[in-house]
Amino acid sequence: MRIFILEDEIHKYPRNTILEVLNGHELTITTNSFDARKFYKPSQYDLLLLDHDMRGYYDDSEYENTGYQFVKALVNIELGIVIPKPKVILHSQNEDGRRKMGSLLAQHKFSVAEFPFGSSYVAYLKSAFGRK
Numbered sequence: 001m002r003i004f005i006l007e008d009e010i011h012k013y014p015r016n017t018i019l020e021v022l023n024g025h026e027l028t029i030t031t032n033s034f035d036a037r038k039f040y041k042p043s044q045y046d047l048l049l050l051d052h053d054m055r056g057y058y059d060d061s062e063y064e065n066t067g068y069q070f071v072k073a074l075v076n077i078e079l080g081i082v083i084p085k086p087k088v089i090l091h092s093q094n095e096d097g098r099r100k101m102g103s104l105l106a107q108h109k110f111s112v113a114e115f116p117f118g119s120s121y122v123a124y125l126k127s128a129f130g131r132k
């Protein structure tokens with residue numbers, strides 16, 4: 001599976017468990033919204049794992065380096081593309097930011113699951129990817 005990840009702390013525990021669960025899949029990892037917008041290409045990914053907060057910007061979705069800003073770009077990139085859109089999993093602790101991202105994605109017919117990052121999210125990934 002081809003998976004695109006936007007997570008600024010992907011190599012820190014407990015977020016690095018994502019990498020353990022997804023071992024063996026083709027991963028593109030970005031750690032800020034700027035790189036995510038630059039490297040994302042439509043029709044290249046089956047699944048997107050997205051965080052909202054990037055490097056200390058926790059509340060304001062309008063700040064340029066948030067997952068919400070990537071989602072705004074994403075819906076414009078995918079607009080009008082007929083191929084199936086990738087599934088999206090939002091895993092931010094920031095409930096307001098996560099819901100804002102989910103709402104925009106749902107408006108544009110993306111399949112979205114939302115989780116605060118934690119044990120239930122990791123368990124969901126393990127179950128989805130057949131890991132124990």
